[in-house]
Amino acid sequence: MTDQIPDITIIGGGPTGLFAAFYAGMRGATSQIVDALPELGGQLTALYPEKYIFDVGGFTKILAKDLVKALREQADQFHFKSHLNQNVTALEQEGDHFVLVTETDRFPTRSIVIAAGIGAFSPRRLPQACADPWYGRGIFDRVSNPDEFKGQRIVIIGGGDSAFDWAQQLRDRAKAVTLVHRSDKYRAHGATVADVQAAATAGRTTLLPFHELHEVRSEGERLTGITVRDVKAKTTLDIEADAILPMLGFHSDIGALAEWGLNCEKDEIVVNSLMETGRPGIYAAGDITSYPGKLKLIATGFGEAATAVNQAVHWIYPEKKVNPGHSSNMAIFGQKDD
Ligand SMILES: Cc1cc2nc3c(=O)[nH]c(=O)nc-3n(C[C@H](O)[C@H](O)[C@H](O)COP(=O)(O)OP(=O)(O)OC[C@H]3O[C@@H](n4cnc5c(N)ncnc54)[C@H](O)[C@@H]3O)c2cc1C
Incomplete structure (x- = not known):
């Protein structure tokens, strides 16, 4: 049974969550995204799909909707599952794994990366x-x-x-x-x-x-x-x-996440440099996180997603290194392994 439970469930399918799904696949971990909205992309899809973004590495400028498309394609290499219109309202512990609960479903998972941005948001x-x-x-x-x-x-x-x-x-x-x-x-x-x-x-x-x-x-x-x-x-x-x-405008609310025993302050999760949240097996990345010097930007969310996923992988599989090495040398991409 444990084998069928995804290694990592990512709460939030914004840019941070999508990059986390890619990264999980690159590390050989199974993952799924659960998001309250009907489409992936978080704020980029819901708030500004037709605006150009100028400060994402590698693109002089890119429309928000095109960045989401590119992130999906990158993550799709590893066939992650996404569950949309699913607002996570509770967390339960069942034996050796967690269960994320929404209004209609239950998502067992071995670890969690919270990439919930500004929380579940809905238009006023x-x-x-x-x-x-x-x-x-x-x-x-x-x-x-x-x-x-x-x-x-x-x-x-x-x-x-x-x-x-x-x-x-x-x-x-x-x-x-x-x-x-x-x-x-x-x-x-x-x-x-x-x-x-x-x-x-x-x-x-x-x-x-x-x-x-x-x-x-x-x-x-x-x-x-x-x-x-x-x-x-x-x-x-x-x-x-x-x-x-x-x-x-939008109402946003981190809702239930604040009651899970994580280090929360004012609708944000306070993380350390390992993206740990105060509860073993639960990591956070992107706009939802807070630490000294935090920048709420897509570029920072990507780096935090990589750290969170590497820590989650090592937590589930202690024999796997935290440091992934370079993708340019990885057998998973058909390159010569280190
Ligand atoms: C108008 C505008 C322009 C911007 N321009 C730029 C820019 O030029 N450059 C830049 O770097 N940044 C820009 N930003 C900021 C950027 O969009 C955010 O930093 C980025 O979206 C954060 O990504 P994220 O994945 O962490 O969170 P989000 O994009 O907020 O995604 C979080 C996702 O989590 C889901 N979620 C939350 N709670 C739950 C729950 N309980 N259950 C299920 N799902 C949940 C939400 O539905 C959402 O889809 C801009 C923001 C706005 C509003």
């Missing part, structure tokens, strides 16, 4: 009850493929980075883009705000500060637009639209 919903029935059929709070909105009339609601990023990125694909925000104070990056404001001046985007959703308009089962309300003048305005994108 529109507070207006009239929006609820339209989620998934006219109202979408995630954009996985911007081309789905090609030629459509889009209303984006929000004043932060995601709202402005999508206003910028969808305007050349969509037929019309309107950005609605309940004030004129925008939290997005200054350059993006300036770009969207310039597009509004040029008539390529409509910017509606001091407005909020008042009503969803429909014909039968089809959403046809929204009515927005001017919060100052108390007047209303009808906007015809094919899709409404509320971009109101």
Whole structure:
């Protein structure tokens, strides 16, 4: 039975978790990823798939979604399993192994690498009850493929980075883009705000500060637009639209992880230089970790994932060295072994 239990279960399929899955395979360990989201890629997929990243080694610039694709391909060499839409809510110990528990499943595992980033996150919903029935059929709070909105009339609601990023990125694909925000104070990056404001001046985007959703308009089962309300003048305005994108930020919560006897401080796991968490067999890497000098970057997550996996492998198989040696000499890649 123990043989069928994966060596390492990685909580979180963001860049750190994906690299950990690759690294586990390279070390000859079996692994699986469990993630609360419907897609792999963590923040890169959920928050900024169409943004360029400039500070990942080896790429002058790379779109976040392309980095996720490359990480998946690298990890797929070792056929790791991923279990999506699975929010880990509890940890149990059964004999010589752990069991990670989600709402619907149980994942036995010999060791754990927590790569849970900022915790399980979910988009903030529109507070207006009239929006609820339209989620998934006219109202979408995630954009996985911007081309789905090609030629459509889009209303984006929000004043932060995601709202402005999508206003910028969808305007050349969509037929019309309107950005609605309940004030004129925008939290997005200054350059993006300036770009969207310039597009509004040029008539390529409509910017509606001091407005909020008042009503969803429909014909039968089809959403046809929204009515927005001017919060100052108390007047209303009808906007015809094919899709409404509320971009109101995310709730995030490390939830159950804080109750597992790990060294936790303020939604982070305090690790030492071995990525140990205070509980034998459980390691952490990436944005979830904290230590003096910690940088929350993709590049640091990669290094921490390598350390965490090497320690986990050695913990399960004490005869295996912690130091993996160089991949350029590894028989697993068809190279001459050291
Ligand atoms: C807009 C934006 C731009 C950025 N630009 C850059 C950049 O240019 N360069 C850079 O280096 N960094 C950048 N970052 C930061 C970078 O995205 C993070 O450092 C990186 O995503 C951390 O990776 P991670 O795998 O540790 O965590 P995450 O990407 O957060 O992934 C964690 C995963 O764990 C899952 N999870 C959490 N809790 C649970 C649970 N209980 N059960 C199951 N699954 C769980 C989550 O669903 C998530 O998928 C940017 C971030 C943002 C928001």
